Amino acid sequence: MASLSEMYDVGWEEMRxxxxxxxxxxxxxxxxxxxxxxxxxxxHSSKLxxxxxxxxxxxxxxxxxxxxxxxxxxxxxxxxxxxxDSHRVKRLTGMRLEALERYDDANKHYDAILQEDxxxxxxxxxxxxxxxxQGKSTEAIRELNEYLEQFVGDQEAWHExxxxxxxxxxxxKAAFCLEELMxxxxxxxxxxxxxxxxxxxxxxxxxxxxxxxxxxxxxxxNNRNMRALFGLYMSASHIAASPKVSAKVKKDNIKYAAWAxxxxxxxxxxxxxxxxxxxxxxxxxxxxxxxxx
Amino acid sequence: xxxxxxxxxxxxxxxxxYLHSCLFPRCSVNGLLLSSSSAGGAVCVTDCVPxxxxxxxxxxxxxxxxxxxxxxxxxxxxxxKGRREPGCRRWxxxxxxxxxxxxxRVPLPVLSPVDFxxxxxxxxxxxxxxxxxxxxxxxxxxxxxxxxxxxxxLVDFDGHLDxxxxxxxxxxxxxxxxxxxxxxxxxx
Numbered sequence: 001m002a003s004l005s006e007m008y009d010v011g012w013e014e015m016r017x018x019x020x021x022x023x024x025x026x027x028x029x030x031x032x033x034x035x036x037x038x039x040x041x042x043x044h045s046s047k048l049x050x051x052x053x054x055x056x057x058x059x060x061x062x063x064x065x066x067x068x069x070x071x072x073x074x075x076x077x078x079x080x081x082x083x084x085d086s087h088r089v090k091r092l093t094g095m096r097l098e099a100l101e102r103y104d105d106a107n108k109h110y111d112a113i114l115q116e117d118x119x120x121x122x123x124x125x126x127x128x129x130x131x132x133x134q135g136k137s138t139e140a141i142r143e144l145n146e147y148l149e150q151f152v153g154d155q156e157a158w159h160e161x162x163x164x165x166x167x168x169x170x171x172x173k174a175a176f177c178l179e180e181l182m183x184x185x186x187x188x189x190x191x192x193x194x195x196x197x198x199x200x201x202x203x204x205x206x207x208x209x210x211x212x213x214x215x216x217x218x219x220x221x222n223n224r225n226m227r228a229l230f231g232l233y234m235s236a237s238h239i240a241a242s243p244k245v246s247a248k249v250k251k252d253n254i255k256y257a258a259w260a261x262x263x264x265x266x267x268x269x270x271x272x273x274x275x276x277x278x279x280x281x282x283x284x285x286x287x288x289x290x291x292x293x
Numbered sequence: 294x295x296x297x298x299x300x301x302x303x304x305x306x307x308x309x310x311y312l313h314s315c316l317f318p319r320c321s322v323n324g325l326l327l328s329s330s331s332a333g334g335a336v337c338v339t340d341c342v343p344x345x346x347x348x349x350x351x352x353x354x355x356x357x358x359x360x361x362x363x364x365x366x367x368x369x370x371x372x373x374k375g376r377r378e379p380g381c382r383r384w385x386x387x388x389x390x391x392x393x394x395x396x397x398r399v400p401l402p403v404l405s406p407v408d409f410x411x412x413x414x415x416x417x418x419x420x421x422x423x424x425x426x427x428x429x430x431x432x433x434x435x436x437x438x439x440x441x442x443x444x445x446x447l448v449d450f451d452g453h454l455d456x457x458x459x460x461x462x463x464x465x466x467x468x469x470x471x472x473x474x475x476x477x478x479x480x481x
Contacts, residue, residue, distance in 0.1 A: 028319075065319075166348060166350050167350060194348070194351075196353075197348065197352070197353050197354070200351075200353045201350070201351050201352040201353070226454045226455075226457060227353070227354060227454050230353065230357050230454075231353050234356070234357070235353075267457060268457060271457045271458045274458060
């Protein structure tokens, strides 16, 4: 079977740069990382210099995600040889045990790391991930709350906690977590939109009004957020339809809903025109290709 | 509330459920099973509409998705001679009706969780006995589409909201599954 570099006519430098970009963007495209990384490691490892070690780590985690234990073990063994006492490598050993569902053994590894270094946040978060994997949501929530009392600035943890609360239908506490995230990330439209969805789900006039405001804020930050557009329409329409609101509130919300509907209509019209243009472009391109341009 | 009855799961419905779960192996997913049944008769699940792969317990997008599916089915019933168009092309014409339906008190269909960890013949807990015509061929079609990477063709409603040019009604995939399951291919 042809290698990736032969199929796509790319050199080892491009493959290395692609892996770096995926690392920096924190992409979880594990199948692609395994395909590219495995070829890079097996055929070009001598050219990579010190980059090889971070690539081993990246490929190992992706391999665990794709159930490629053979590849994960190969990468782990290389890392263990190079960094025998490293906590970072011990964490990877623990992750491999988690992938094999040997949770007790994994916990022992993480406890050993925490005994040597109680401030090791990665090991603590892995222990919480084990609870989540085992379906022990209540314990995971408790541990994550204790973790956040000490490491209050950990945004990944706040987001994880909000997801846990949403899954448990504890929307009030999920909203609190999202408020913490919005305070530290005021320009992130996704947090505003998610907060609005939680408020909408909670229901009641006050929550609907908050939902409408935060859908609108999400749109201010990103006017192409379709979920926020629909959310704005739905929340404004529900408020306008309520018999408890004043005439002014009703009129304002009808206006907001009409605006949102017009924006949705426009977005779909543009998308259809683009898909027509796109198919036209492909026809032209095929035509020119056929006649030898 | 659970309903226990005999039922049949079509190849199309099963394969799309399977591919939806394979496309998002790290997430919980949900979707709508479309069925027809006569009063007191067996349920025949004819199709599946993949809906969400994120924030399943939140209301707005679920409400939007269910309303859109209901509108789409209503249009299909009324449009007997018209050419079937992808959902995204119908939006501007039916937008007003859809948006009105969103805020009206539209009764929601009953949803039943399907255990995707048991993607075999016992995957639908609301059906006490489930019949899959040509189970081996159905399973082969699902595996073939997964191995060829065609599960990437599937678009759920979440994916449609991320990129509204994508067709959540999955016409291309439906055609592929129909082709693979047609008698000409030695199947059903």
